Amino acid sequence: MQRRRSSKTPKQPxxxxxxxxxxxxxxxxxxxxxxxxxxxxxxxxxxxxxxxxEGSLEQALSYFQKxxxxxxxxxxSVEQEHLDAVESTALEQGLPPEGFEILxxxxxxxxxxxxxxxxxxxxxxPASVIPENSVVTAVSWLCVGKCSxxxxxxxxxxxxxxxxxxxxKEQLNALYGFFFSFLQDEKxxxxxxxxxxxxxxxxxxxxxxxxxxxxLQAKMGMQSHLQALLSLYKLFCPEQVTITLxxxxxxxxxxxxxxxKAAITAVRQRNQGSSPLSQAVFLGTSQPQSRKRKxxxxxxxxxxxxxxxHLDEDREKxxxxxxxxxxxxxxxxxxxxxxxxxxxxxxxxxxxxxSVLTNPLLLHYMNCVKDESIYLRLYxxxxxxxxxxxxxxxxxxxxxxxxxxxxxxxxKAECFLQEGFSACEEFLYKTLPLWDGICCRSEFLxxxxxxxxxxxxxxxxYLFDPLAQLFFTSSIYFKCSVLESLKELLQNWLIRSVxxxxxxxxxxxxxxxxxxNTVAELVxxxxxxxTVAMRLENNSTFLLYFILDFYGTVCDIYLKYNLPLLIxxxxxxxxxxxxxxxxxNLNQLCYIMYRYxxxxxxxxxxxLSKKKxxxxxFSNRTYQEYNQYIIAMVGCLxxxxxxxxxxxxxxxxxxxxxxxxxxxxxxxxxxxIVYHPAMMGYSVKFLQQICPGDxxxxxxxxxxxxxxxxxxxxxxxxxxxxxxFIESSISRVSQAARSKAGNADV
Amino acid sequence: LTAPPRxxxxxxxxxxPVLPVGASGPLVKLANLxxxxxxxxxxxxxxxxxxxRPRMDLVVFMIDIKSKYSLKNVETSLAxxxxxxxxxxxxxxVTGVGRVNACSIETNAVxxxxxxYCSPVLFxxxxxxxxxxxxxxxxxxxxxxxxxxxxxxxxxxxxxxxRKSDDD
Numbered sequence: 086m087q088r089r090r091s092s093k094t095p096k097q098p099x100x101x102x103x104x105x106x107x108x109x110x111x112x113x114x115x116x117x118x119x120x121x122x123x124x125x126x127x128x129x130x131x132x133x134x135x136x137x138x139e140g141s142l143e144q145a146l147s148y149f150q151k152x153x154x155x156x157x158x159x160x161x162s163v164e165q166e167h168l169d170a171v172e173s174t175a176l177e178q179g180l181p182p183e184g185f186e187i188l189x190x191x192x193x194x195x196x197x198x199x200x201x202x203x204x205x206x207x208x209x210x211p212a213s214v215i216p217e218n219s220v221v222t223a224v225s226w227l228c229v230g231k232c233s234x235x236x237x238x239x240x241x242x243x244x245x246x247x248x249x250x251x252x253x254k255e256q257l258n259a260l261y262g263f264f265f266s267f268l269q270d271e272k273x274x275x276x277x278x279x280x281x282x283x284x285x286x287x288x289x290x291x292x293x294x295x296x297x298x299x300x301l302q303a304k305m306g307m308q309s310h311l312q313a314l315l316s317l318y319k320l321f322c323p324e325q326v327t328i329t330l331x332x333x334x335x336x337x338x339x340x341x342x343x344x345x346k347a348a349i350t351a352v353r354q355r356n357q358g359s360s361p362l363s364q365a366v367f368l369g370t371s372q373p374q375s376r377k378r379k380x381x382x383x384x385x386x387x388x389x390x391x392x393x394x395h396l397d398e399d400r401e402k403x404x405x406x407x408x409x410x411x412x413x414x415x416x417x418x419x420x421x422x423x424x425x426x427x428x429x430x431x432x433x434x435x436x437x438x439x440s441v442l443t444n445p446l447l448l449h450y451m452n453c454v455k456d457e458s459i460y461l462r463l464y465x466x467x468x469x470x471x472x473x474x475x476x477x478x479x480x481x482x483x484x485x486x487x488x489x490x491x492x493x494x495x496x497k498a499e500c501f502l503q504e505g506f507s508a509c510e511e512f513l514y515k516t517l518p519l520w521d522g523i524c525c526r527s528e529f530l531x532x533x534x535x536x537x538x539x540x541x542x543x544x545x546x547y548l549f550d551p552l553a554q555l556f557f558t559s560s561i562y563f564k565c566s567v568l569e570s571l572k573e574l575l576q577n578w579l580i581r582s583v584x585x586x587x588x589x590x591x592x593x594x595x596x597x598x599x600x601x602n603t604v605a606e607l608v609x610x611x612x613x614x615x616t617v618a619m620r621l622e623n624n625s626t627f628l629l630y631f632i633l634d635f636y637g638t639v640c641d642i643y644l645k646y647n648l649p650l651l652i653x654x655x656x657x658x659x660x661x662x663x664x665x666x667x668x669x670n671l672n673q674l675c676y677i678m679y680r681y682x683x684x685x686x687x688x689x690x691x692x693l694s695k696k697k698x699x700x701x702x703f704s705n706r707t708y709q710e711y712n713q714y715i716i717a718m719v720g721c722l723x724x725x726x727x728x729x730x731x732x733x734x735x736x737x738x739x740x741x742x743x744x745x746x747x748x749x750x751x752x753x754x755x756x757x758i759v760y761h762p763a764m765m766g767y768s769v770k771f772l773q774q775i776c777p778g779d780x781x782x783x784x785x786x787x788x789x790x791x792x793x794x795x796x797x798x799x800x801x802x803x804x805x806x807x808x809x810f811i812e813s814s815i816s817r818v819s820q821a822a823r824s825k826a827g828n829a830d831v
Numbered sequence: 832l833t834a835p836p837r838x839x840x841x842x843x844x845x846x847x848p849v850l851p852v853g854a855s856g857p858l859v860k861l862a863n864l865x866x867x868x869x870x871x872x873x874x875x876x877x878x879x880x881x882x883x884r885p886r887m888d889l890v891v892f893m894i895d896i897k898s899k900y901s902l903k904n905v906e907t908s909l910a911x912x913x914x915x916x917x918x919x920x921x922x923x924x925v926t927g928v929g930r931v932n933a934c935s936i937e938t939n940a941v942x943x944x945x946x947x948y949c950s951p952v953l954f955x956x957x958x959x960x961x962x963x964x965x966x967x968x969x970x971x972x973x974x975x976x977x978x979x980x981x982x983x984x985x986x987x988x989x990x991x992x993x994r995k996s997d998d999d
Binding site for chain 1: 929930951953955956958959962966969972976982989
């Protein structure tokens with residue numbers, strides 16, 4: 086490998102020692118980081134403060150530059166002053182790109198004591214980008230080995246943390262071999278592995294490097310960082326790495342961000358919106374950027390492609406890339422869909438896999454490519470990110486807002502790809518038992534809906550048991566949110582089962598029953614928790630709405646998804662809905678029962694016509710359950726005979742003695758859609774319309790013709806579910822309306 | 832076997848009393864959120880004020896996952912609880928899950944404890960204010976059931992719901 090440019094002849098004008106003042110002021114006037122601050126003409130106090138701060142930064146940088154060459158003893162107080170200047174600028178605005186070369190040289194050449202070097206390294210926070218040259222210079226000084234090993238370690242941590250800010254990485258990649266040689270140092274090894282992990286491209290995987298890694302492994306034992314690197318090599322070139330590695334281990338690198346975390350967030354927040362250079366560039370998406378985005382989140386893509394200063398350099402490079410067929414196409418230059426199609430065969434993914442999540446073009450690519458390495462890298466990265474930033478699992482991490490938006494990004498990517506990430510699934514299983522149910526609630530529950538379809542009993546102890554425990558002890562709003570996300574989970578599973586059935590037609594027997602079982606167990610689970618929840622929340626209308634919403638999906642499984650499954654709601658849900666005090670839930674229940682009927686009728690027709698050879702047919706028990714419910718419903722809504730005819734063990738059957746105690750006159754004809762508590766409002770309004778002057782409400786008037794008017798009135802109030810139910814299940818109305826034989830009993 | 836533990840009176844409110852047992856700083860903050868709680872570091876409770884204590888409806892054993900001592904303390908205290916409490920009026924609360932690296936007790940050990948004593952195990956991180964409040968709310972909901980304030984749900988049926996999944 087050769088370096089394309091020697092680092093000994095930097096292009097910045099800072100190498101001319103005596104003109105440091107003018108050079109840095111040239112920076113200040115020229116491509117300035119904060120253009121607003123220099124262009125503004127009004128001399129506000131802020132401006133003056135900034136200028137004095139920049140002045141002191143300039144002085145500090147020139148001091149450090151000279152100090153390297155001078156042999157005179159260094160005055161502590163002067164040193165302190167300049168250190169403070171650098172630190173305060175770094176924390177407030179971030180350092181300009183030109184400052185990095187000077188400071189990195191100073192730190193790694195061992196000119197000052199370790200305490201000074203540590204402080205300097207901790208303040209190396211960029212305002213916008215870090216020029217690649219400075220890092221290359223730093224690495225060359227690292228190889229000389231003049232600084233202490235602690236500083237070397239801290240530098241590597243800094244490099245890992247700031248990796249995304251480096252504007253170009255081609256030269257860094259050329260230094261791959263130099264980084265690789267540092268693996269032999271035991272103390273540095275984990276961090277060097279992390280750096281290599283970020284830098285590796287397919288052409289870096291060489292047999293001698295694989296051998297070195299295997300030797301190291303034999304010497305040190307299986308370390309997680311070595312394993313991560315080997316796994317990455319294996320995915321780039323599986324034929325060269327022949328050892329077996331544990332499949333999807335939870336290997337990850339130790340977090341190196343510590344010293345810079347808070348500072349970086351502060352700088353980002355402050356510089357948000359100040360200039361196009363300091364903002365991240367989204368490739369082709371028009372997403373609004375969140376205010377408090379964590380600096381090293383996947384959303385930061387190096388700004389070089391948008392920088393007008395380096396436009397000429399870029400044009401050169403882009404021509405170079407597009408012309409040479411062997412080169413891979415860097416993803417930073419991907420702007421449009423046609424470009425993706427043209428370069429799809431040589432696309433190179435960014436080092437930080439996370440930037441894929443917000444880029445729809447790359448997600449398209451991920452969808453159709455078969456390259457396992459992408460999935461593995463995304464898995465490692467996402468797993469680490471999720472685990473380390475989870476607010477309830479990592480007490481010291483206060484960035485709940487950022488984590489929430491990160492979860493949202495992951496969810497959107499999952500919706501785009503129409504499947505869940507396995508790192509996400511593992512994160513859910515691991516953290517659900519520890520969750521309090523409030524932190525990031527809606528984002529977390531939305532991720533639950535993308536759990537992949539697999540055997541219910543396998544995931545039950547990890548997902549459904551802790552979820553049930555939380556469900557029973559949490560607020561009504563939590564319960565409703567869980568029901569909503571379980572409904573979406575059901576829908577996703579149903580869609581997935583349709584696809585799976587289409588693909589595996591040969592083994593339809595085993596596959597079908599497995600799928601049906603899993604879905605059935607999910608529906609039974611939701612039925613169980615719904616029944617308990619209704620008891621705990623005292624038949625709340627709000628909760629019932631969500632439960633019935635779930636069954637709105639369940640009732641149509643046969644017709645919509647072609648899965649031979651029909652599960653009625655449990656009595657603990659049906660009866661409270663039937664006797665609910667509000668018409669919305671009653672209406673929804675009517676609609677659901679109407680859909681059940683449609684599904685059952687269709688199934689019966691298929692069975693009788695023998696068009697298809699059915700492996701499954703609905704058992705008699707299903708029909709019996711349905712009939713029992715229908716009897717109760719018709720009794721409650723039409724014939725007032727529910728108390729006599731309902732035979733369900735948890736139903737409404739009451740003997741006459743008990744009924745007479747209610748002291749209701751004409752008890753055997755006083756419970757139908759006129760007298761039902763949910764419908765009383767409508768019947769009163771109706772009566773007021775047909776007998777305008779009459780103050781005594783005589784409900785008995787609603788019979789015969791007026792009964793039909795009353796029905797029309799109800800339909801006009803939007804009770805379409807009721808309409809569908811009555812027209813399909815009540816024979817008199819069906820005959821009258823459509824002369825179709827629709828019986829109350831199927 | 833001793834008589835059900837009782838403790839000193841608090842000003843009367845409509846919320847029945849809960850007894851958290853354990854020893855730690857964040858625990859005190861949690862106890863403050865539960866307005867009628869009687870905090871004890873271990874059982875048995877001192878017998879001097881037996882006659883003044885109201886009937887307890889829920890005993891919450893706090894285990895700090897970072898200290899083996901707290902687990903031992905809880906295990907010895909369990910012996911002093913009347914058997915009738917284990918029909919749904921005992922709950923284990925494991926705190927400190929926010930520091931995974933500092934765990935010295937395995938979660939399996941705690942789960943096993945919960946299974947042995949037929950009581951649910953809840954996990955939380957009491958150092959964070961938001962989670963503290965949420966956990967207090969969850970305990971209050973359990974408490975309402977244990978005190979019989981929710982019609983149709985008894986403490987025993989509730990605890991069997993919480994554990995139904997484990998037995999399946």
